[in-house]
Amino acid sequence: MSTTLQEQIASPERGVKKNYLNADHTIASWLLTTDHKRIAVLYLVSISIMFFIGSIAAAFVRFELTSPYGQWLTSEQYNKMFTAHGVVMIFFFLIPSVPAVLGNFVLPMAIGARDLAFPRLNLLSWYFFVIAAVLMLATLAMGGIDTGWTFYTPLSSLYSDTQVTMALVAAFIAGFSSIFTGLNFVATVHKMRAPGMTWFRMPLFVWGSYATSLVILLGTPVVAITLLLVLFERVFKIGIFSPELGGDPVLFQHMFWFYSHPAVYIMILPAMGVVSELFACFSRRRVFGYEFVAFSSLGIASLGFLVWGHHMFLSSQSVFQGVVFSLLSFMVAIPSAVKAFNWTVTLYKGSVHLTTPMIYALAFLGLFLIGGLTGLYLASMDTDVHLTGTYFIVAHFHYVMVGGGILGFLGGLHFWWPKMFGRMYSEFWGRLSALIVFVGFNFTFFPQFMLGYLGMPRRYHLYAFAPEWQFYNVLSTAGATVLGVGFLLPAFYLTASLVKGKKAGPNPWGAKGLEWENADSPPITENFERIPIVTGQVYDYDAEEDSRLIRAELDDHERRDKAHLPGEH
């Protein structure tokens, strides 16, 4: 790959190098920016706030469940808490997390573009996100909603007397925010790749983001329409989903899951892309079976649209429908398995650096394995009968969405943090918090598999009729406390790194890729001085050479230490 780095370094203007962060300091320059990097930072701040709010709600839920008798909240408050947790985390954290923060920042640079295809649309996307988020927080402040994030009819349309209408509007607007991002990514990947950046030279993170964008574009409009129909039924009493008004309650589930199952892939596919980058960089190897991993993303994206009915095996859809959905659900597991195998084999003959991002990637692999394998119980119709609607489901999707989605996000954030802000964070705290997250996560959610198998339904406030479930609930809450600490730590050491962190330099990880090799950290507003021309393969690592250098360095140290020892005595 050609480099223009020398030119960038060679042209320091007035002592301080210009980059996208110090290009302008006014508030307006941030709020009216069309720079994809600045929008990524705006998104990072916004979703971090939402993550914090969603976590508080989760803390209330977990705290309340330590007692079978529900001692602190009323059932109504409890229902509002878990709904707030679900709605905020899914619509306002998980869905935008990797695409809108890491994707926004990295994707244009990774393919050698100066910005996304539609920079102003990108900014509009963030404004839609903020409007939706503020509206949702207002909804919560005005009393909240108690329907669960799934908004099942007719509970949401005719029975709940909470602020459902406003919440639906907020979710509707949030949908447009992600549609804009998806649209931007698709256009950018198709039209703005640098010379020489062929499809099969694209990093797997770009492939993952591209597949995700297709899912967003095709799926989100459907859920937007669905939520609007619920709104119409609720406000104007037009019978669509309510049998009392002549509607069909199961129709809602079809329409809702047509988006919301693919939405799981919106959360996990880009995280898988991130993890591919991490495995390649920190094993110093090309990702094993690059083409298979790339196509598995598209496979998951397209098959993911055909499996929504597995949420509805017991909904009174026909048995035949169930059989078809079950078969397709088993099939969608295959591309995920392919990814897991390929990542593992990437380590083989690699030169593995156990840095913070790599620990997140390995943790991702472990948790995603459990999340994926427990999906088999739910794709299989018979085992689903006893487990659907229980804590088994809760544990399963947290393993996928937190163990997969959030760990992928954190891994990526730690990986690209030096690129984003030009500073290194404390490796010690980074590794420690990654381990705390991993341990805390398992203590939180593994007991919930047990609870589900024992028959504890999800969204239960009281379980006085089954006090034998308390042990697992207390264990889960204890784990959640540890997990909370693990999530809170990065807020401190990452923030501290902005001030005290040592300068990262353009490529602190020795990573391959245009954003590392051809741009400064933090990059200039235009990303590159000159558009790079790509001449080599992607992931052009050499593990043998890397390890040889490190060994030589170690030997060097050893020799020097030995030479010094006699003198010190």
Added chain:
Amino acid sequence: MNLFRGLPIYPEPASENALRYDLLFWTITLLSFFFFVLVGGLALYFVAKYRSGSNVVRSNPMDHHTGLEILWSGIPILLALAVFAWSTNNFVNHQRRMPKDALEVFVIGKRWMWHLQHMNGIRENNELHVPVGTPVKMTMISQDVIHAMYLPDFRAQFHVVPGRYTELHFTPTKVGRFKMLCAMHCGTKHSEMVGFVHVMEKAEFARWLENGGNRNIPVALDMKERGAQVWAEKNCGNCHGDSDNVRGPSLAGLMGSKRQMTDGTTVLADRTYVRDSITAPWRQITQGYRAEMPEYSNLTEPDILALTAFIESLTKPSGEAPADALSPRDKTRPLTSADDNVTDIANKYGKPVVGQQQLGGSRK
């Protein structure tokens, strides 16, 4: 160790289906465990062996290997297909195939309780008494939002939907008290929509039935009798007579038959069809008739269930009664040929009957 005493690790297997279910569950668990250890173990092994700077051979690394890709896609596909076949067979042929000779129980879910009704008229709330070793079939409907009847110890669950009947069955194998939960979020007191199934010895259950459910209150009417009452109150017989007439088709022998609709479709007349024809008759019109029937959507769910049970018992006056039209418990007291006549039954039960009905005991 005291902490762990009595700590449950699996739900009690208390139905015929439970062992069949658990076998599949633990098989998948074993498979999952194997793959988790394989991939996770391999990853850790590689990480340890190929730590940067470790003195191992790294020459000639492979970037791809199509054979390997086919192998590790192929084996999971085959295993997935095997699990799929096994599970689908269980689901289709056991979970969802309703037994023919089951004890029928009618369930109405409403926020936030379970209302259950036996064929002979005994009603229960959040409690269900059934005999051990007998297949039980639930016909369920919701009065408001979607609920889910969940019987963890029987490994049985199905949604309870407003506007349509759904079914579920189980055969209890253990005497005792088992949880009966709502597993679909239904609003504020969702977690209090909880009850118990009391599985009793057969003889004990018979005694329980005789006592009218140990309540010492005589059961007024069984379901068909109540249905006949509704039939008379609403004057259904005005239009639906012993045979088809110009106003409406006869309902004798309706249940389970195929009906030709005006829009050319053929519909199987099941309970949901009958219910729809009562609450929204304009939706599906039998061929040869016009949309004249008013909708009776103000009937309560229990009354609709009773009316449906009554309509189910109507057989063609001259022809033979279809064997399935009556539930087995009621066969012990077969309707006389006079009973088969729609008008007669309505006349017989149409008057208010209070307190002088035979209890369950007289028909065992």
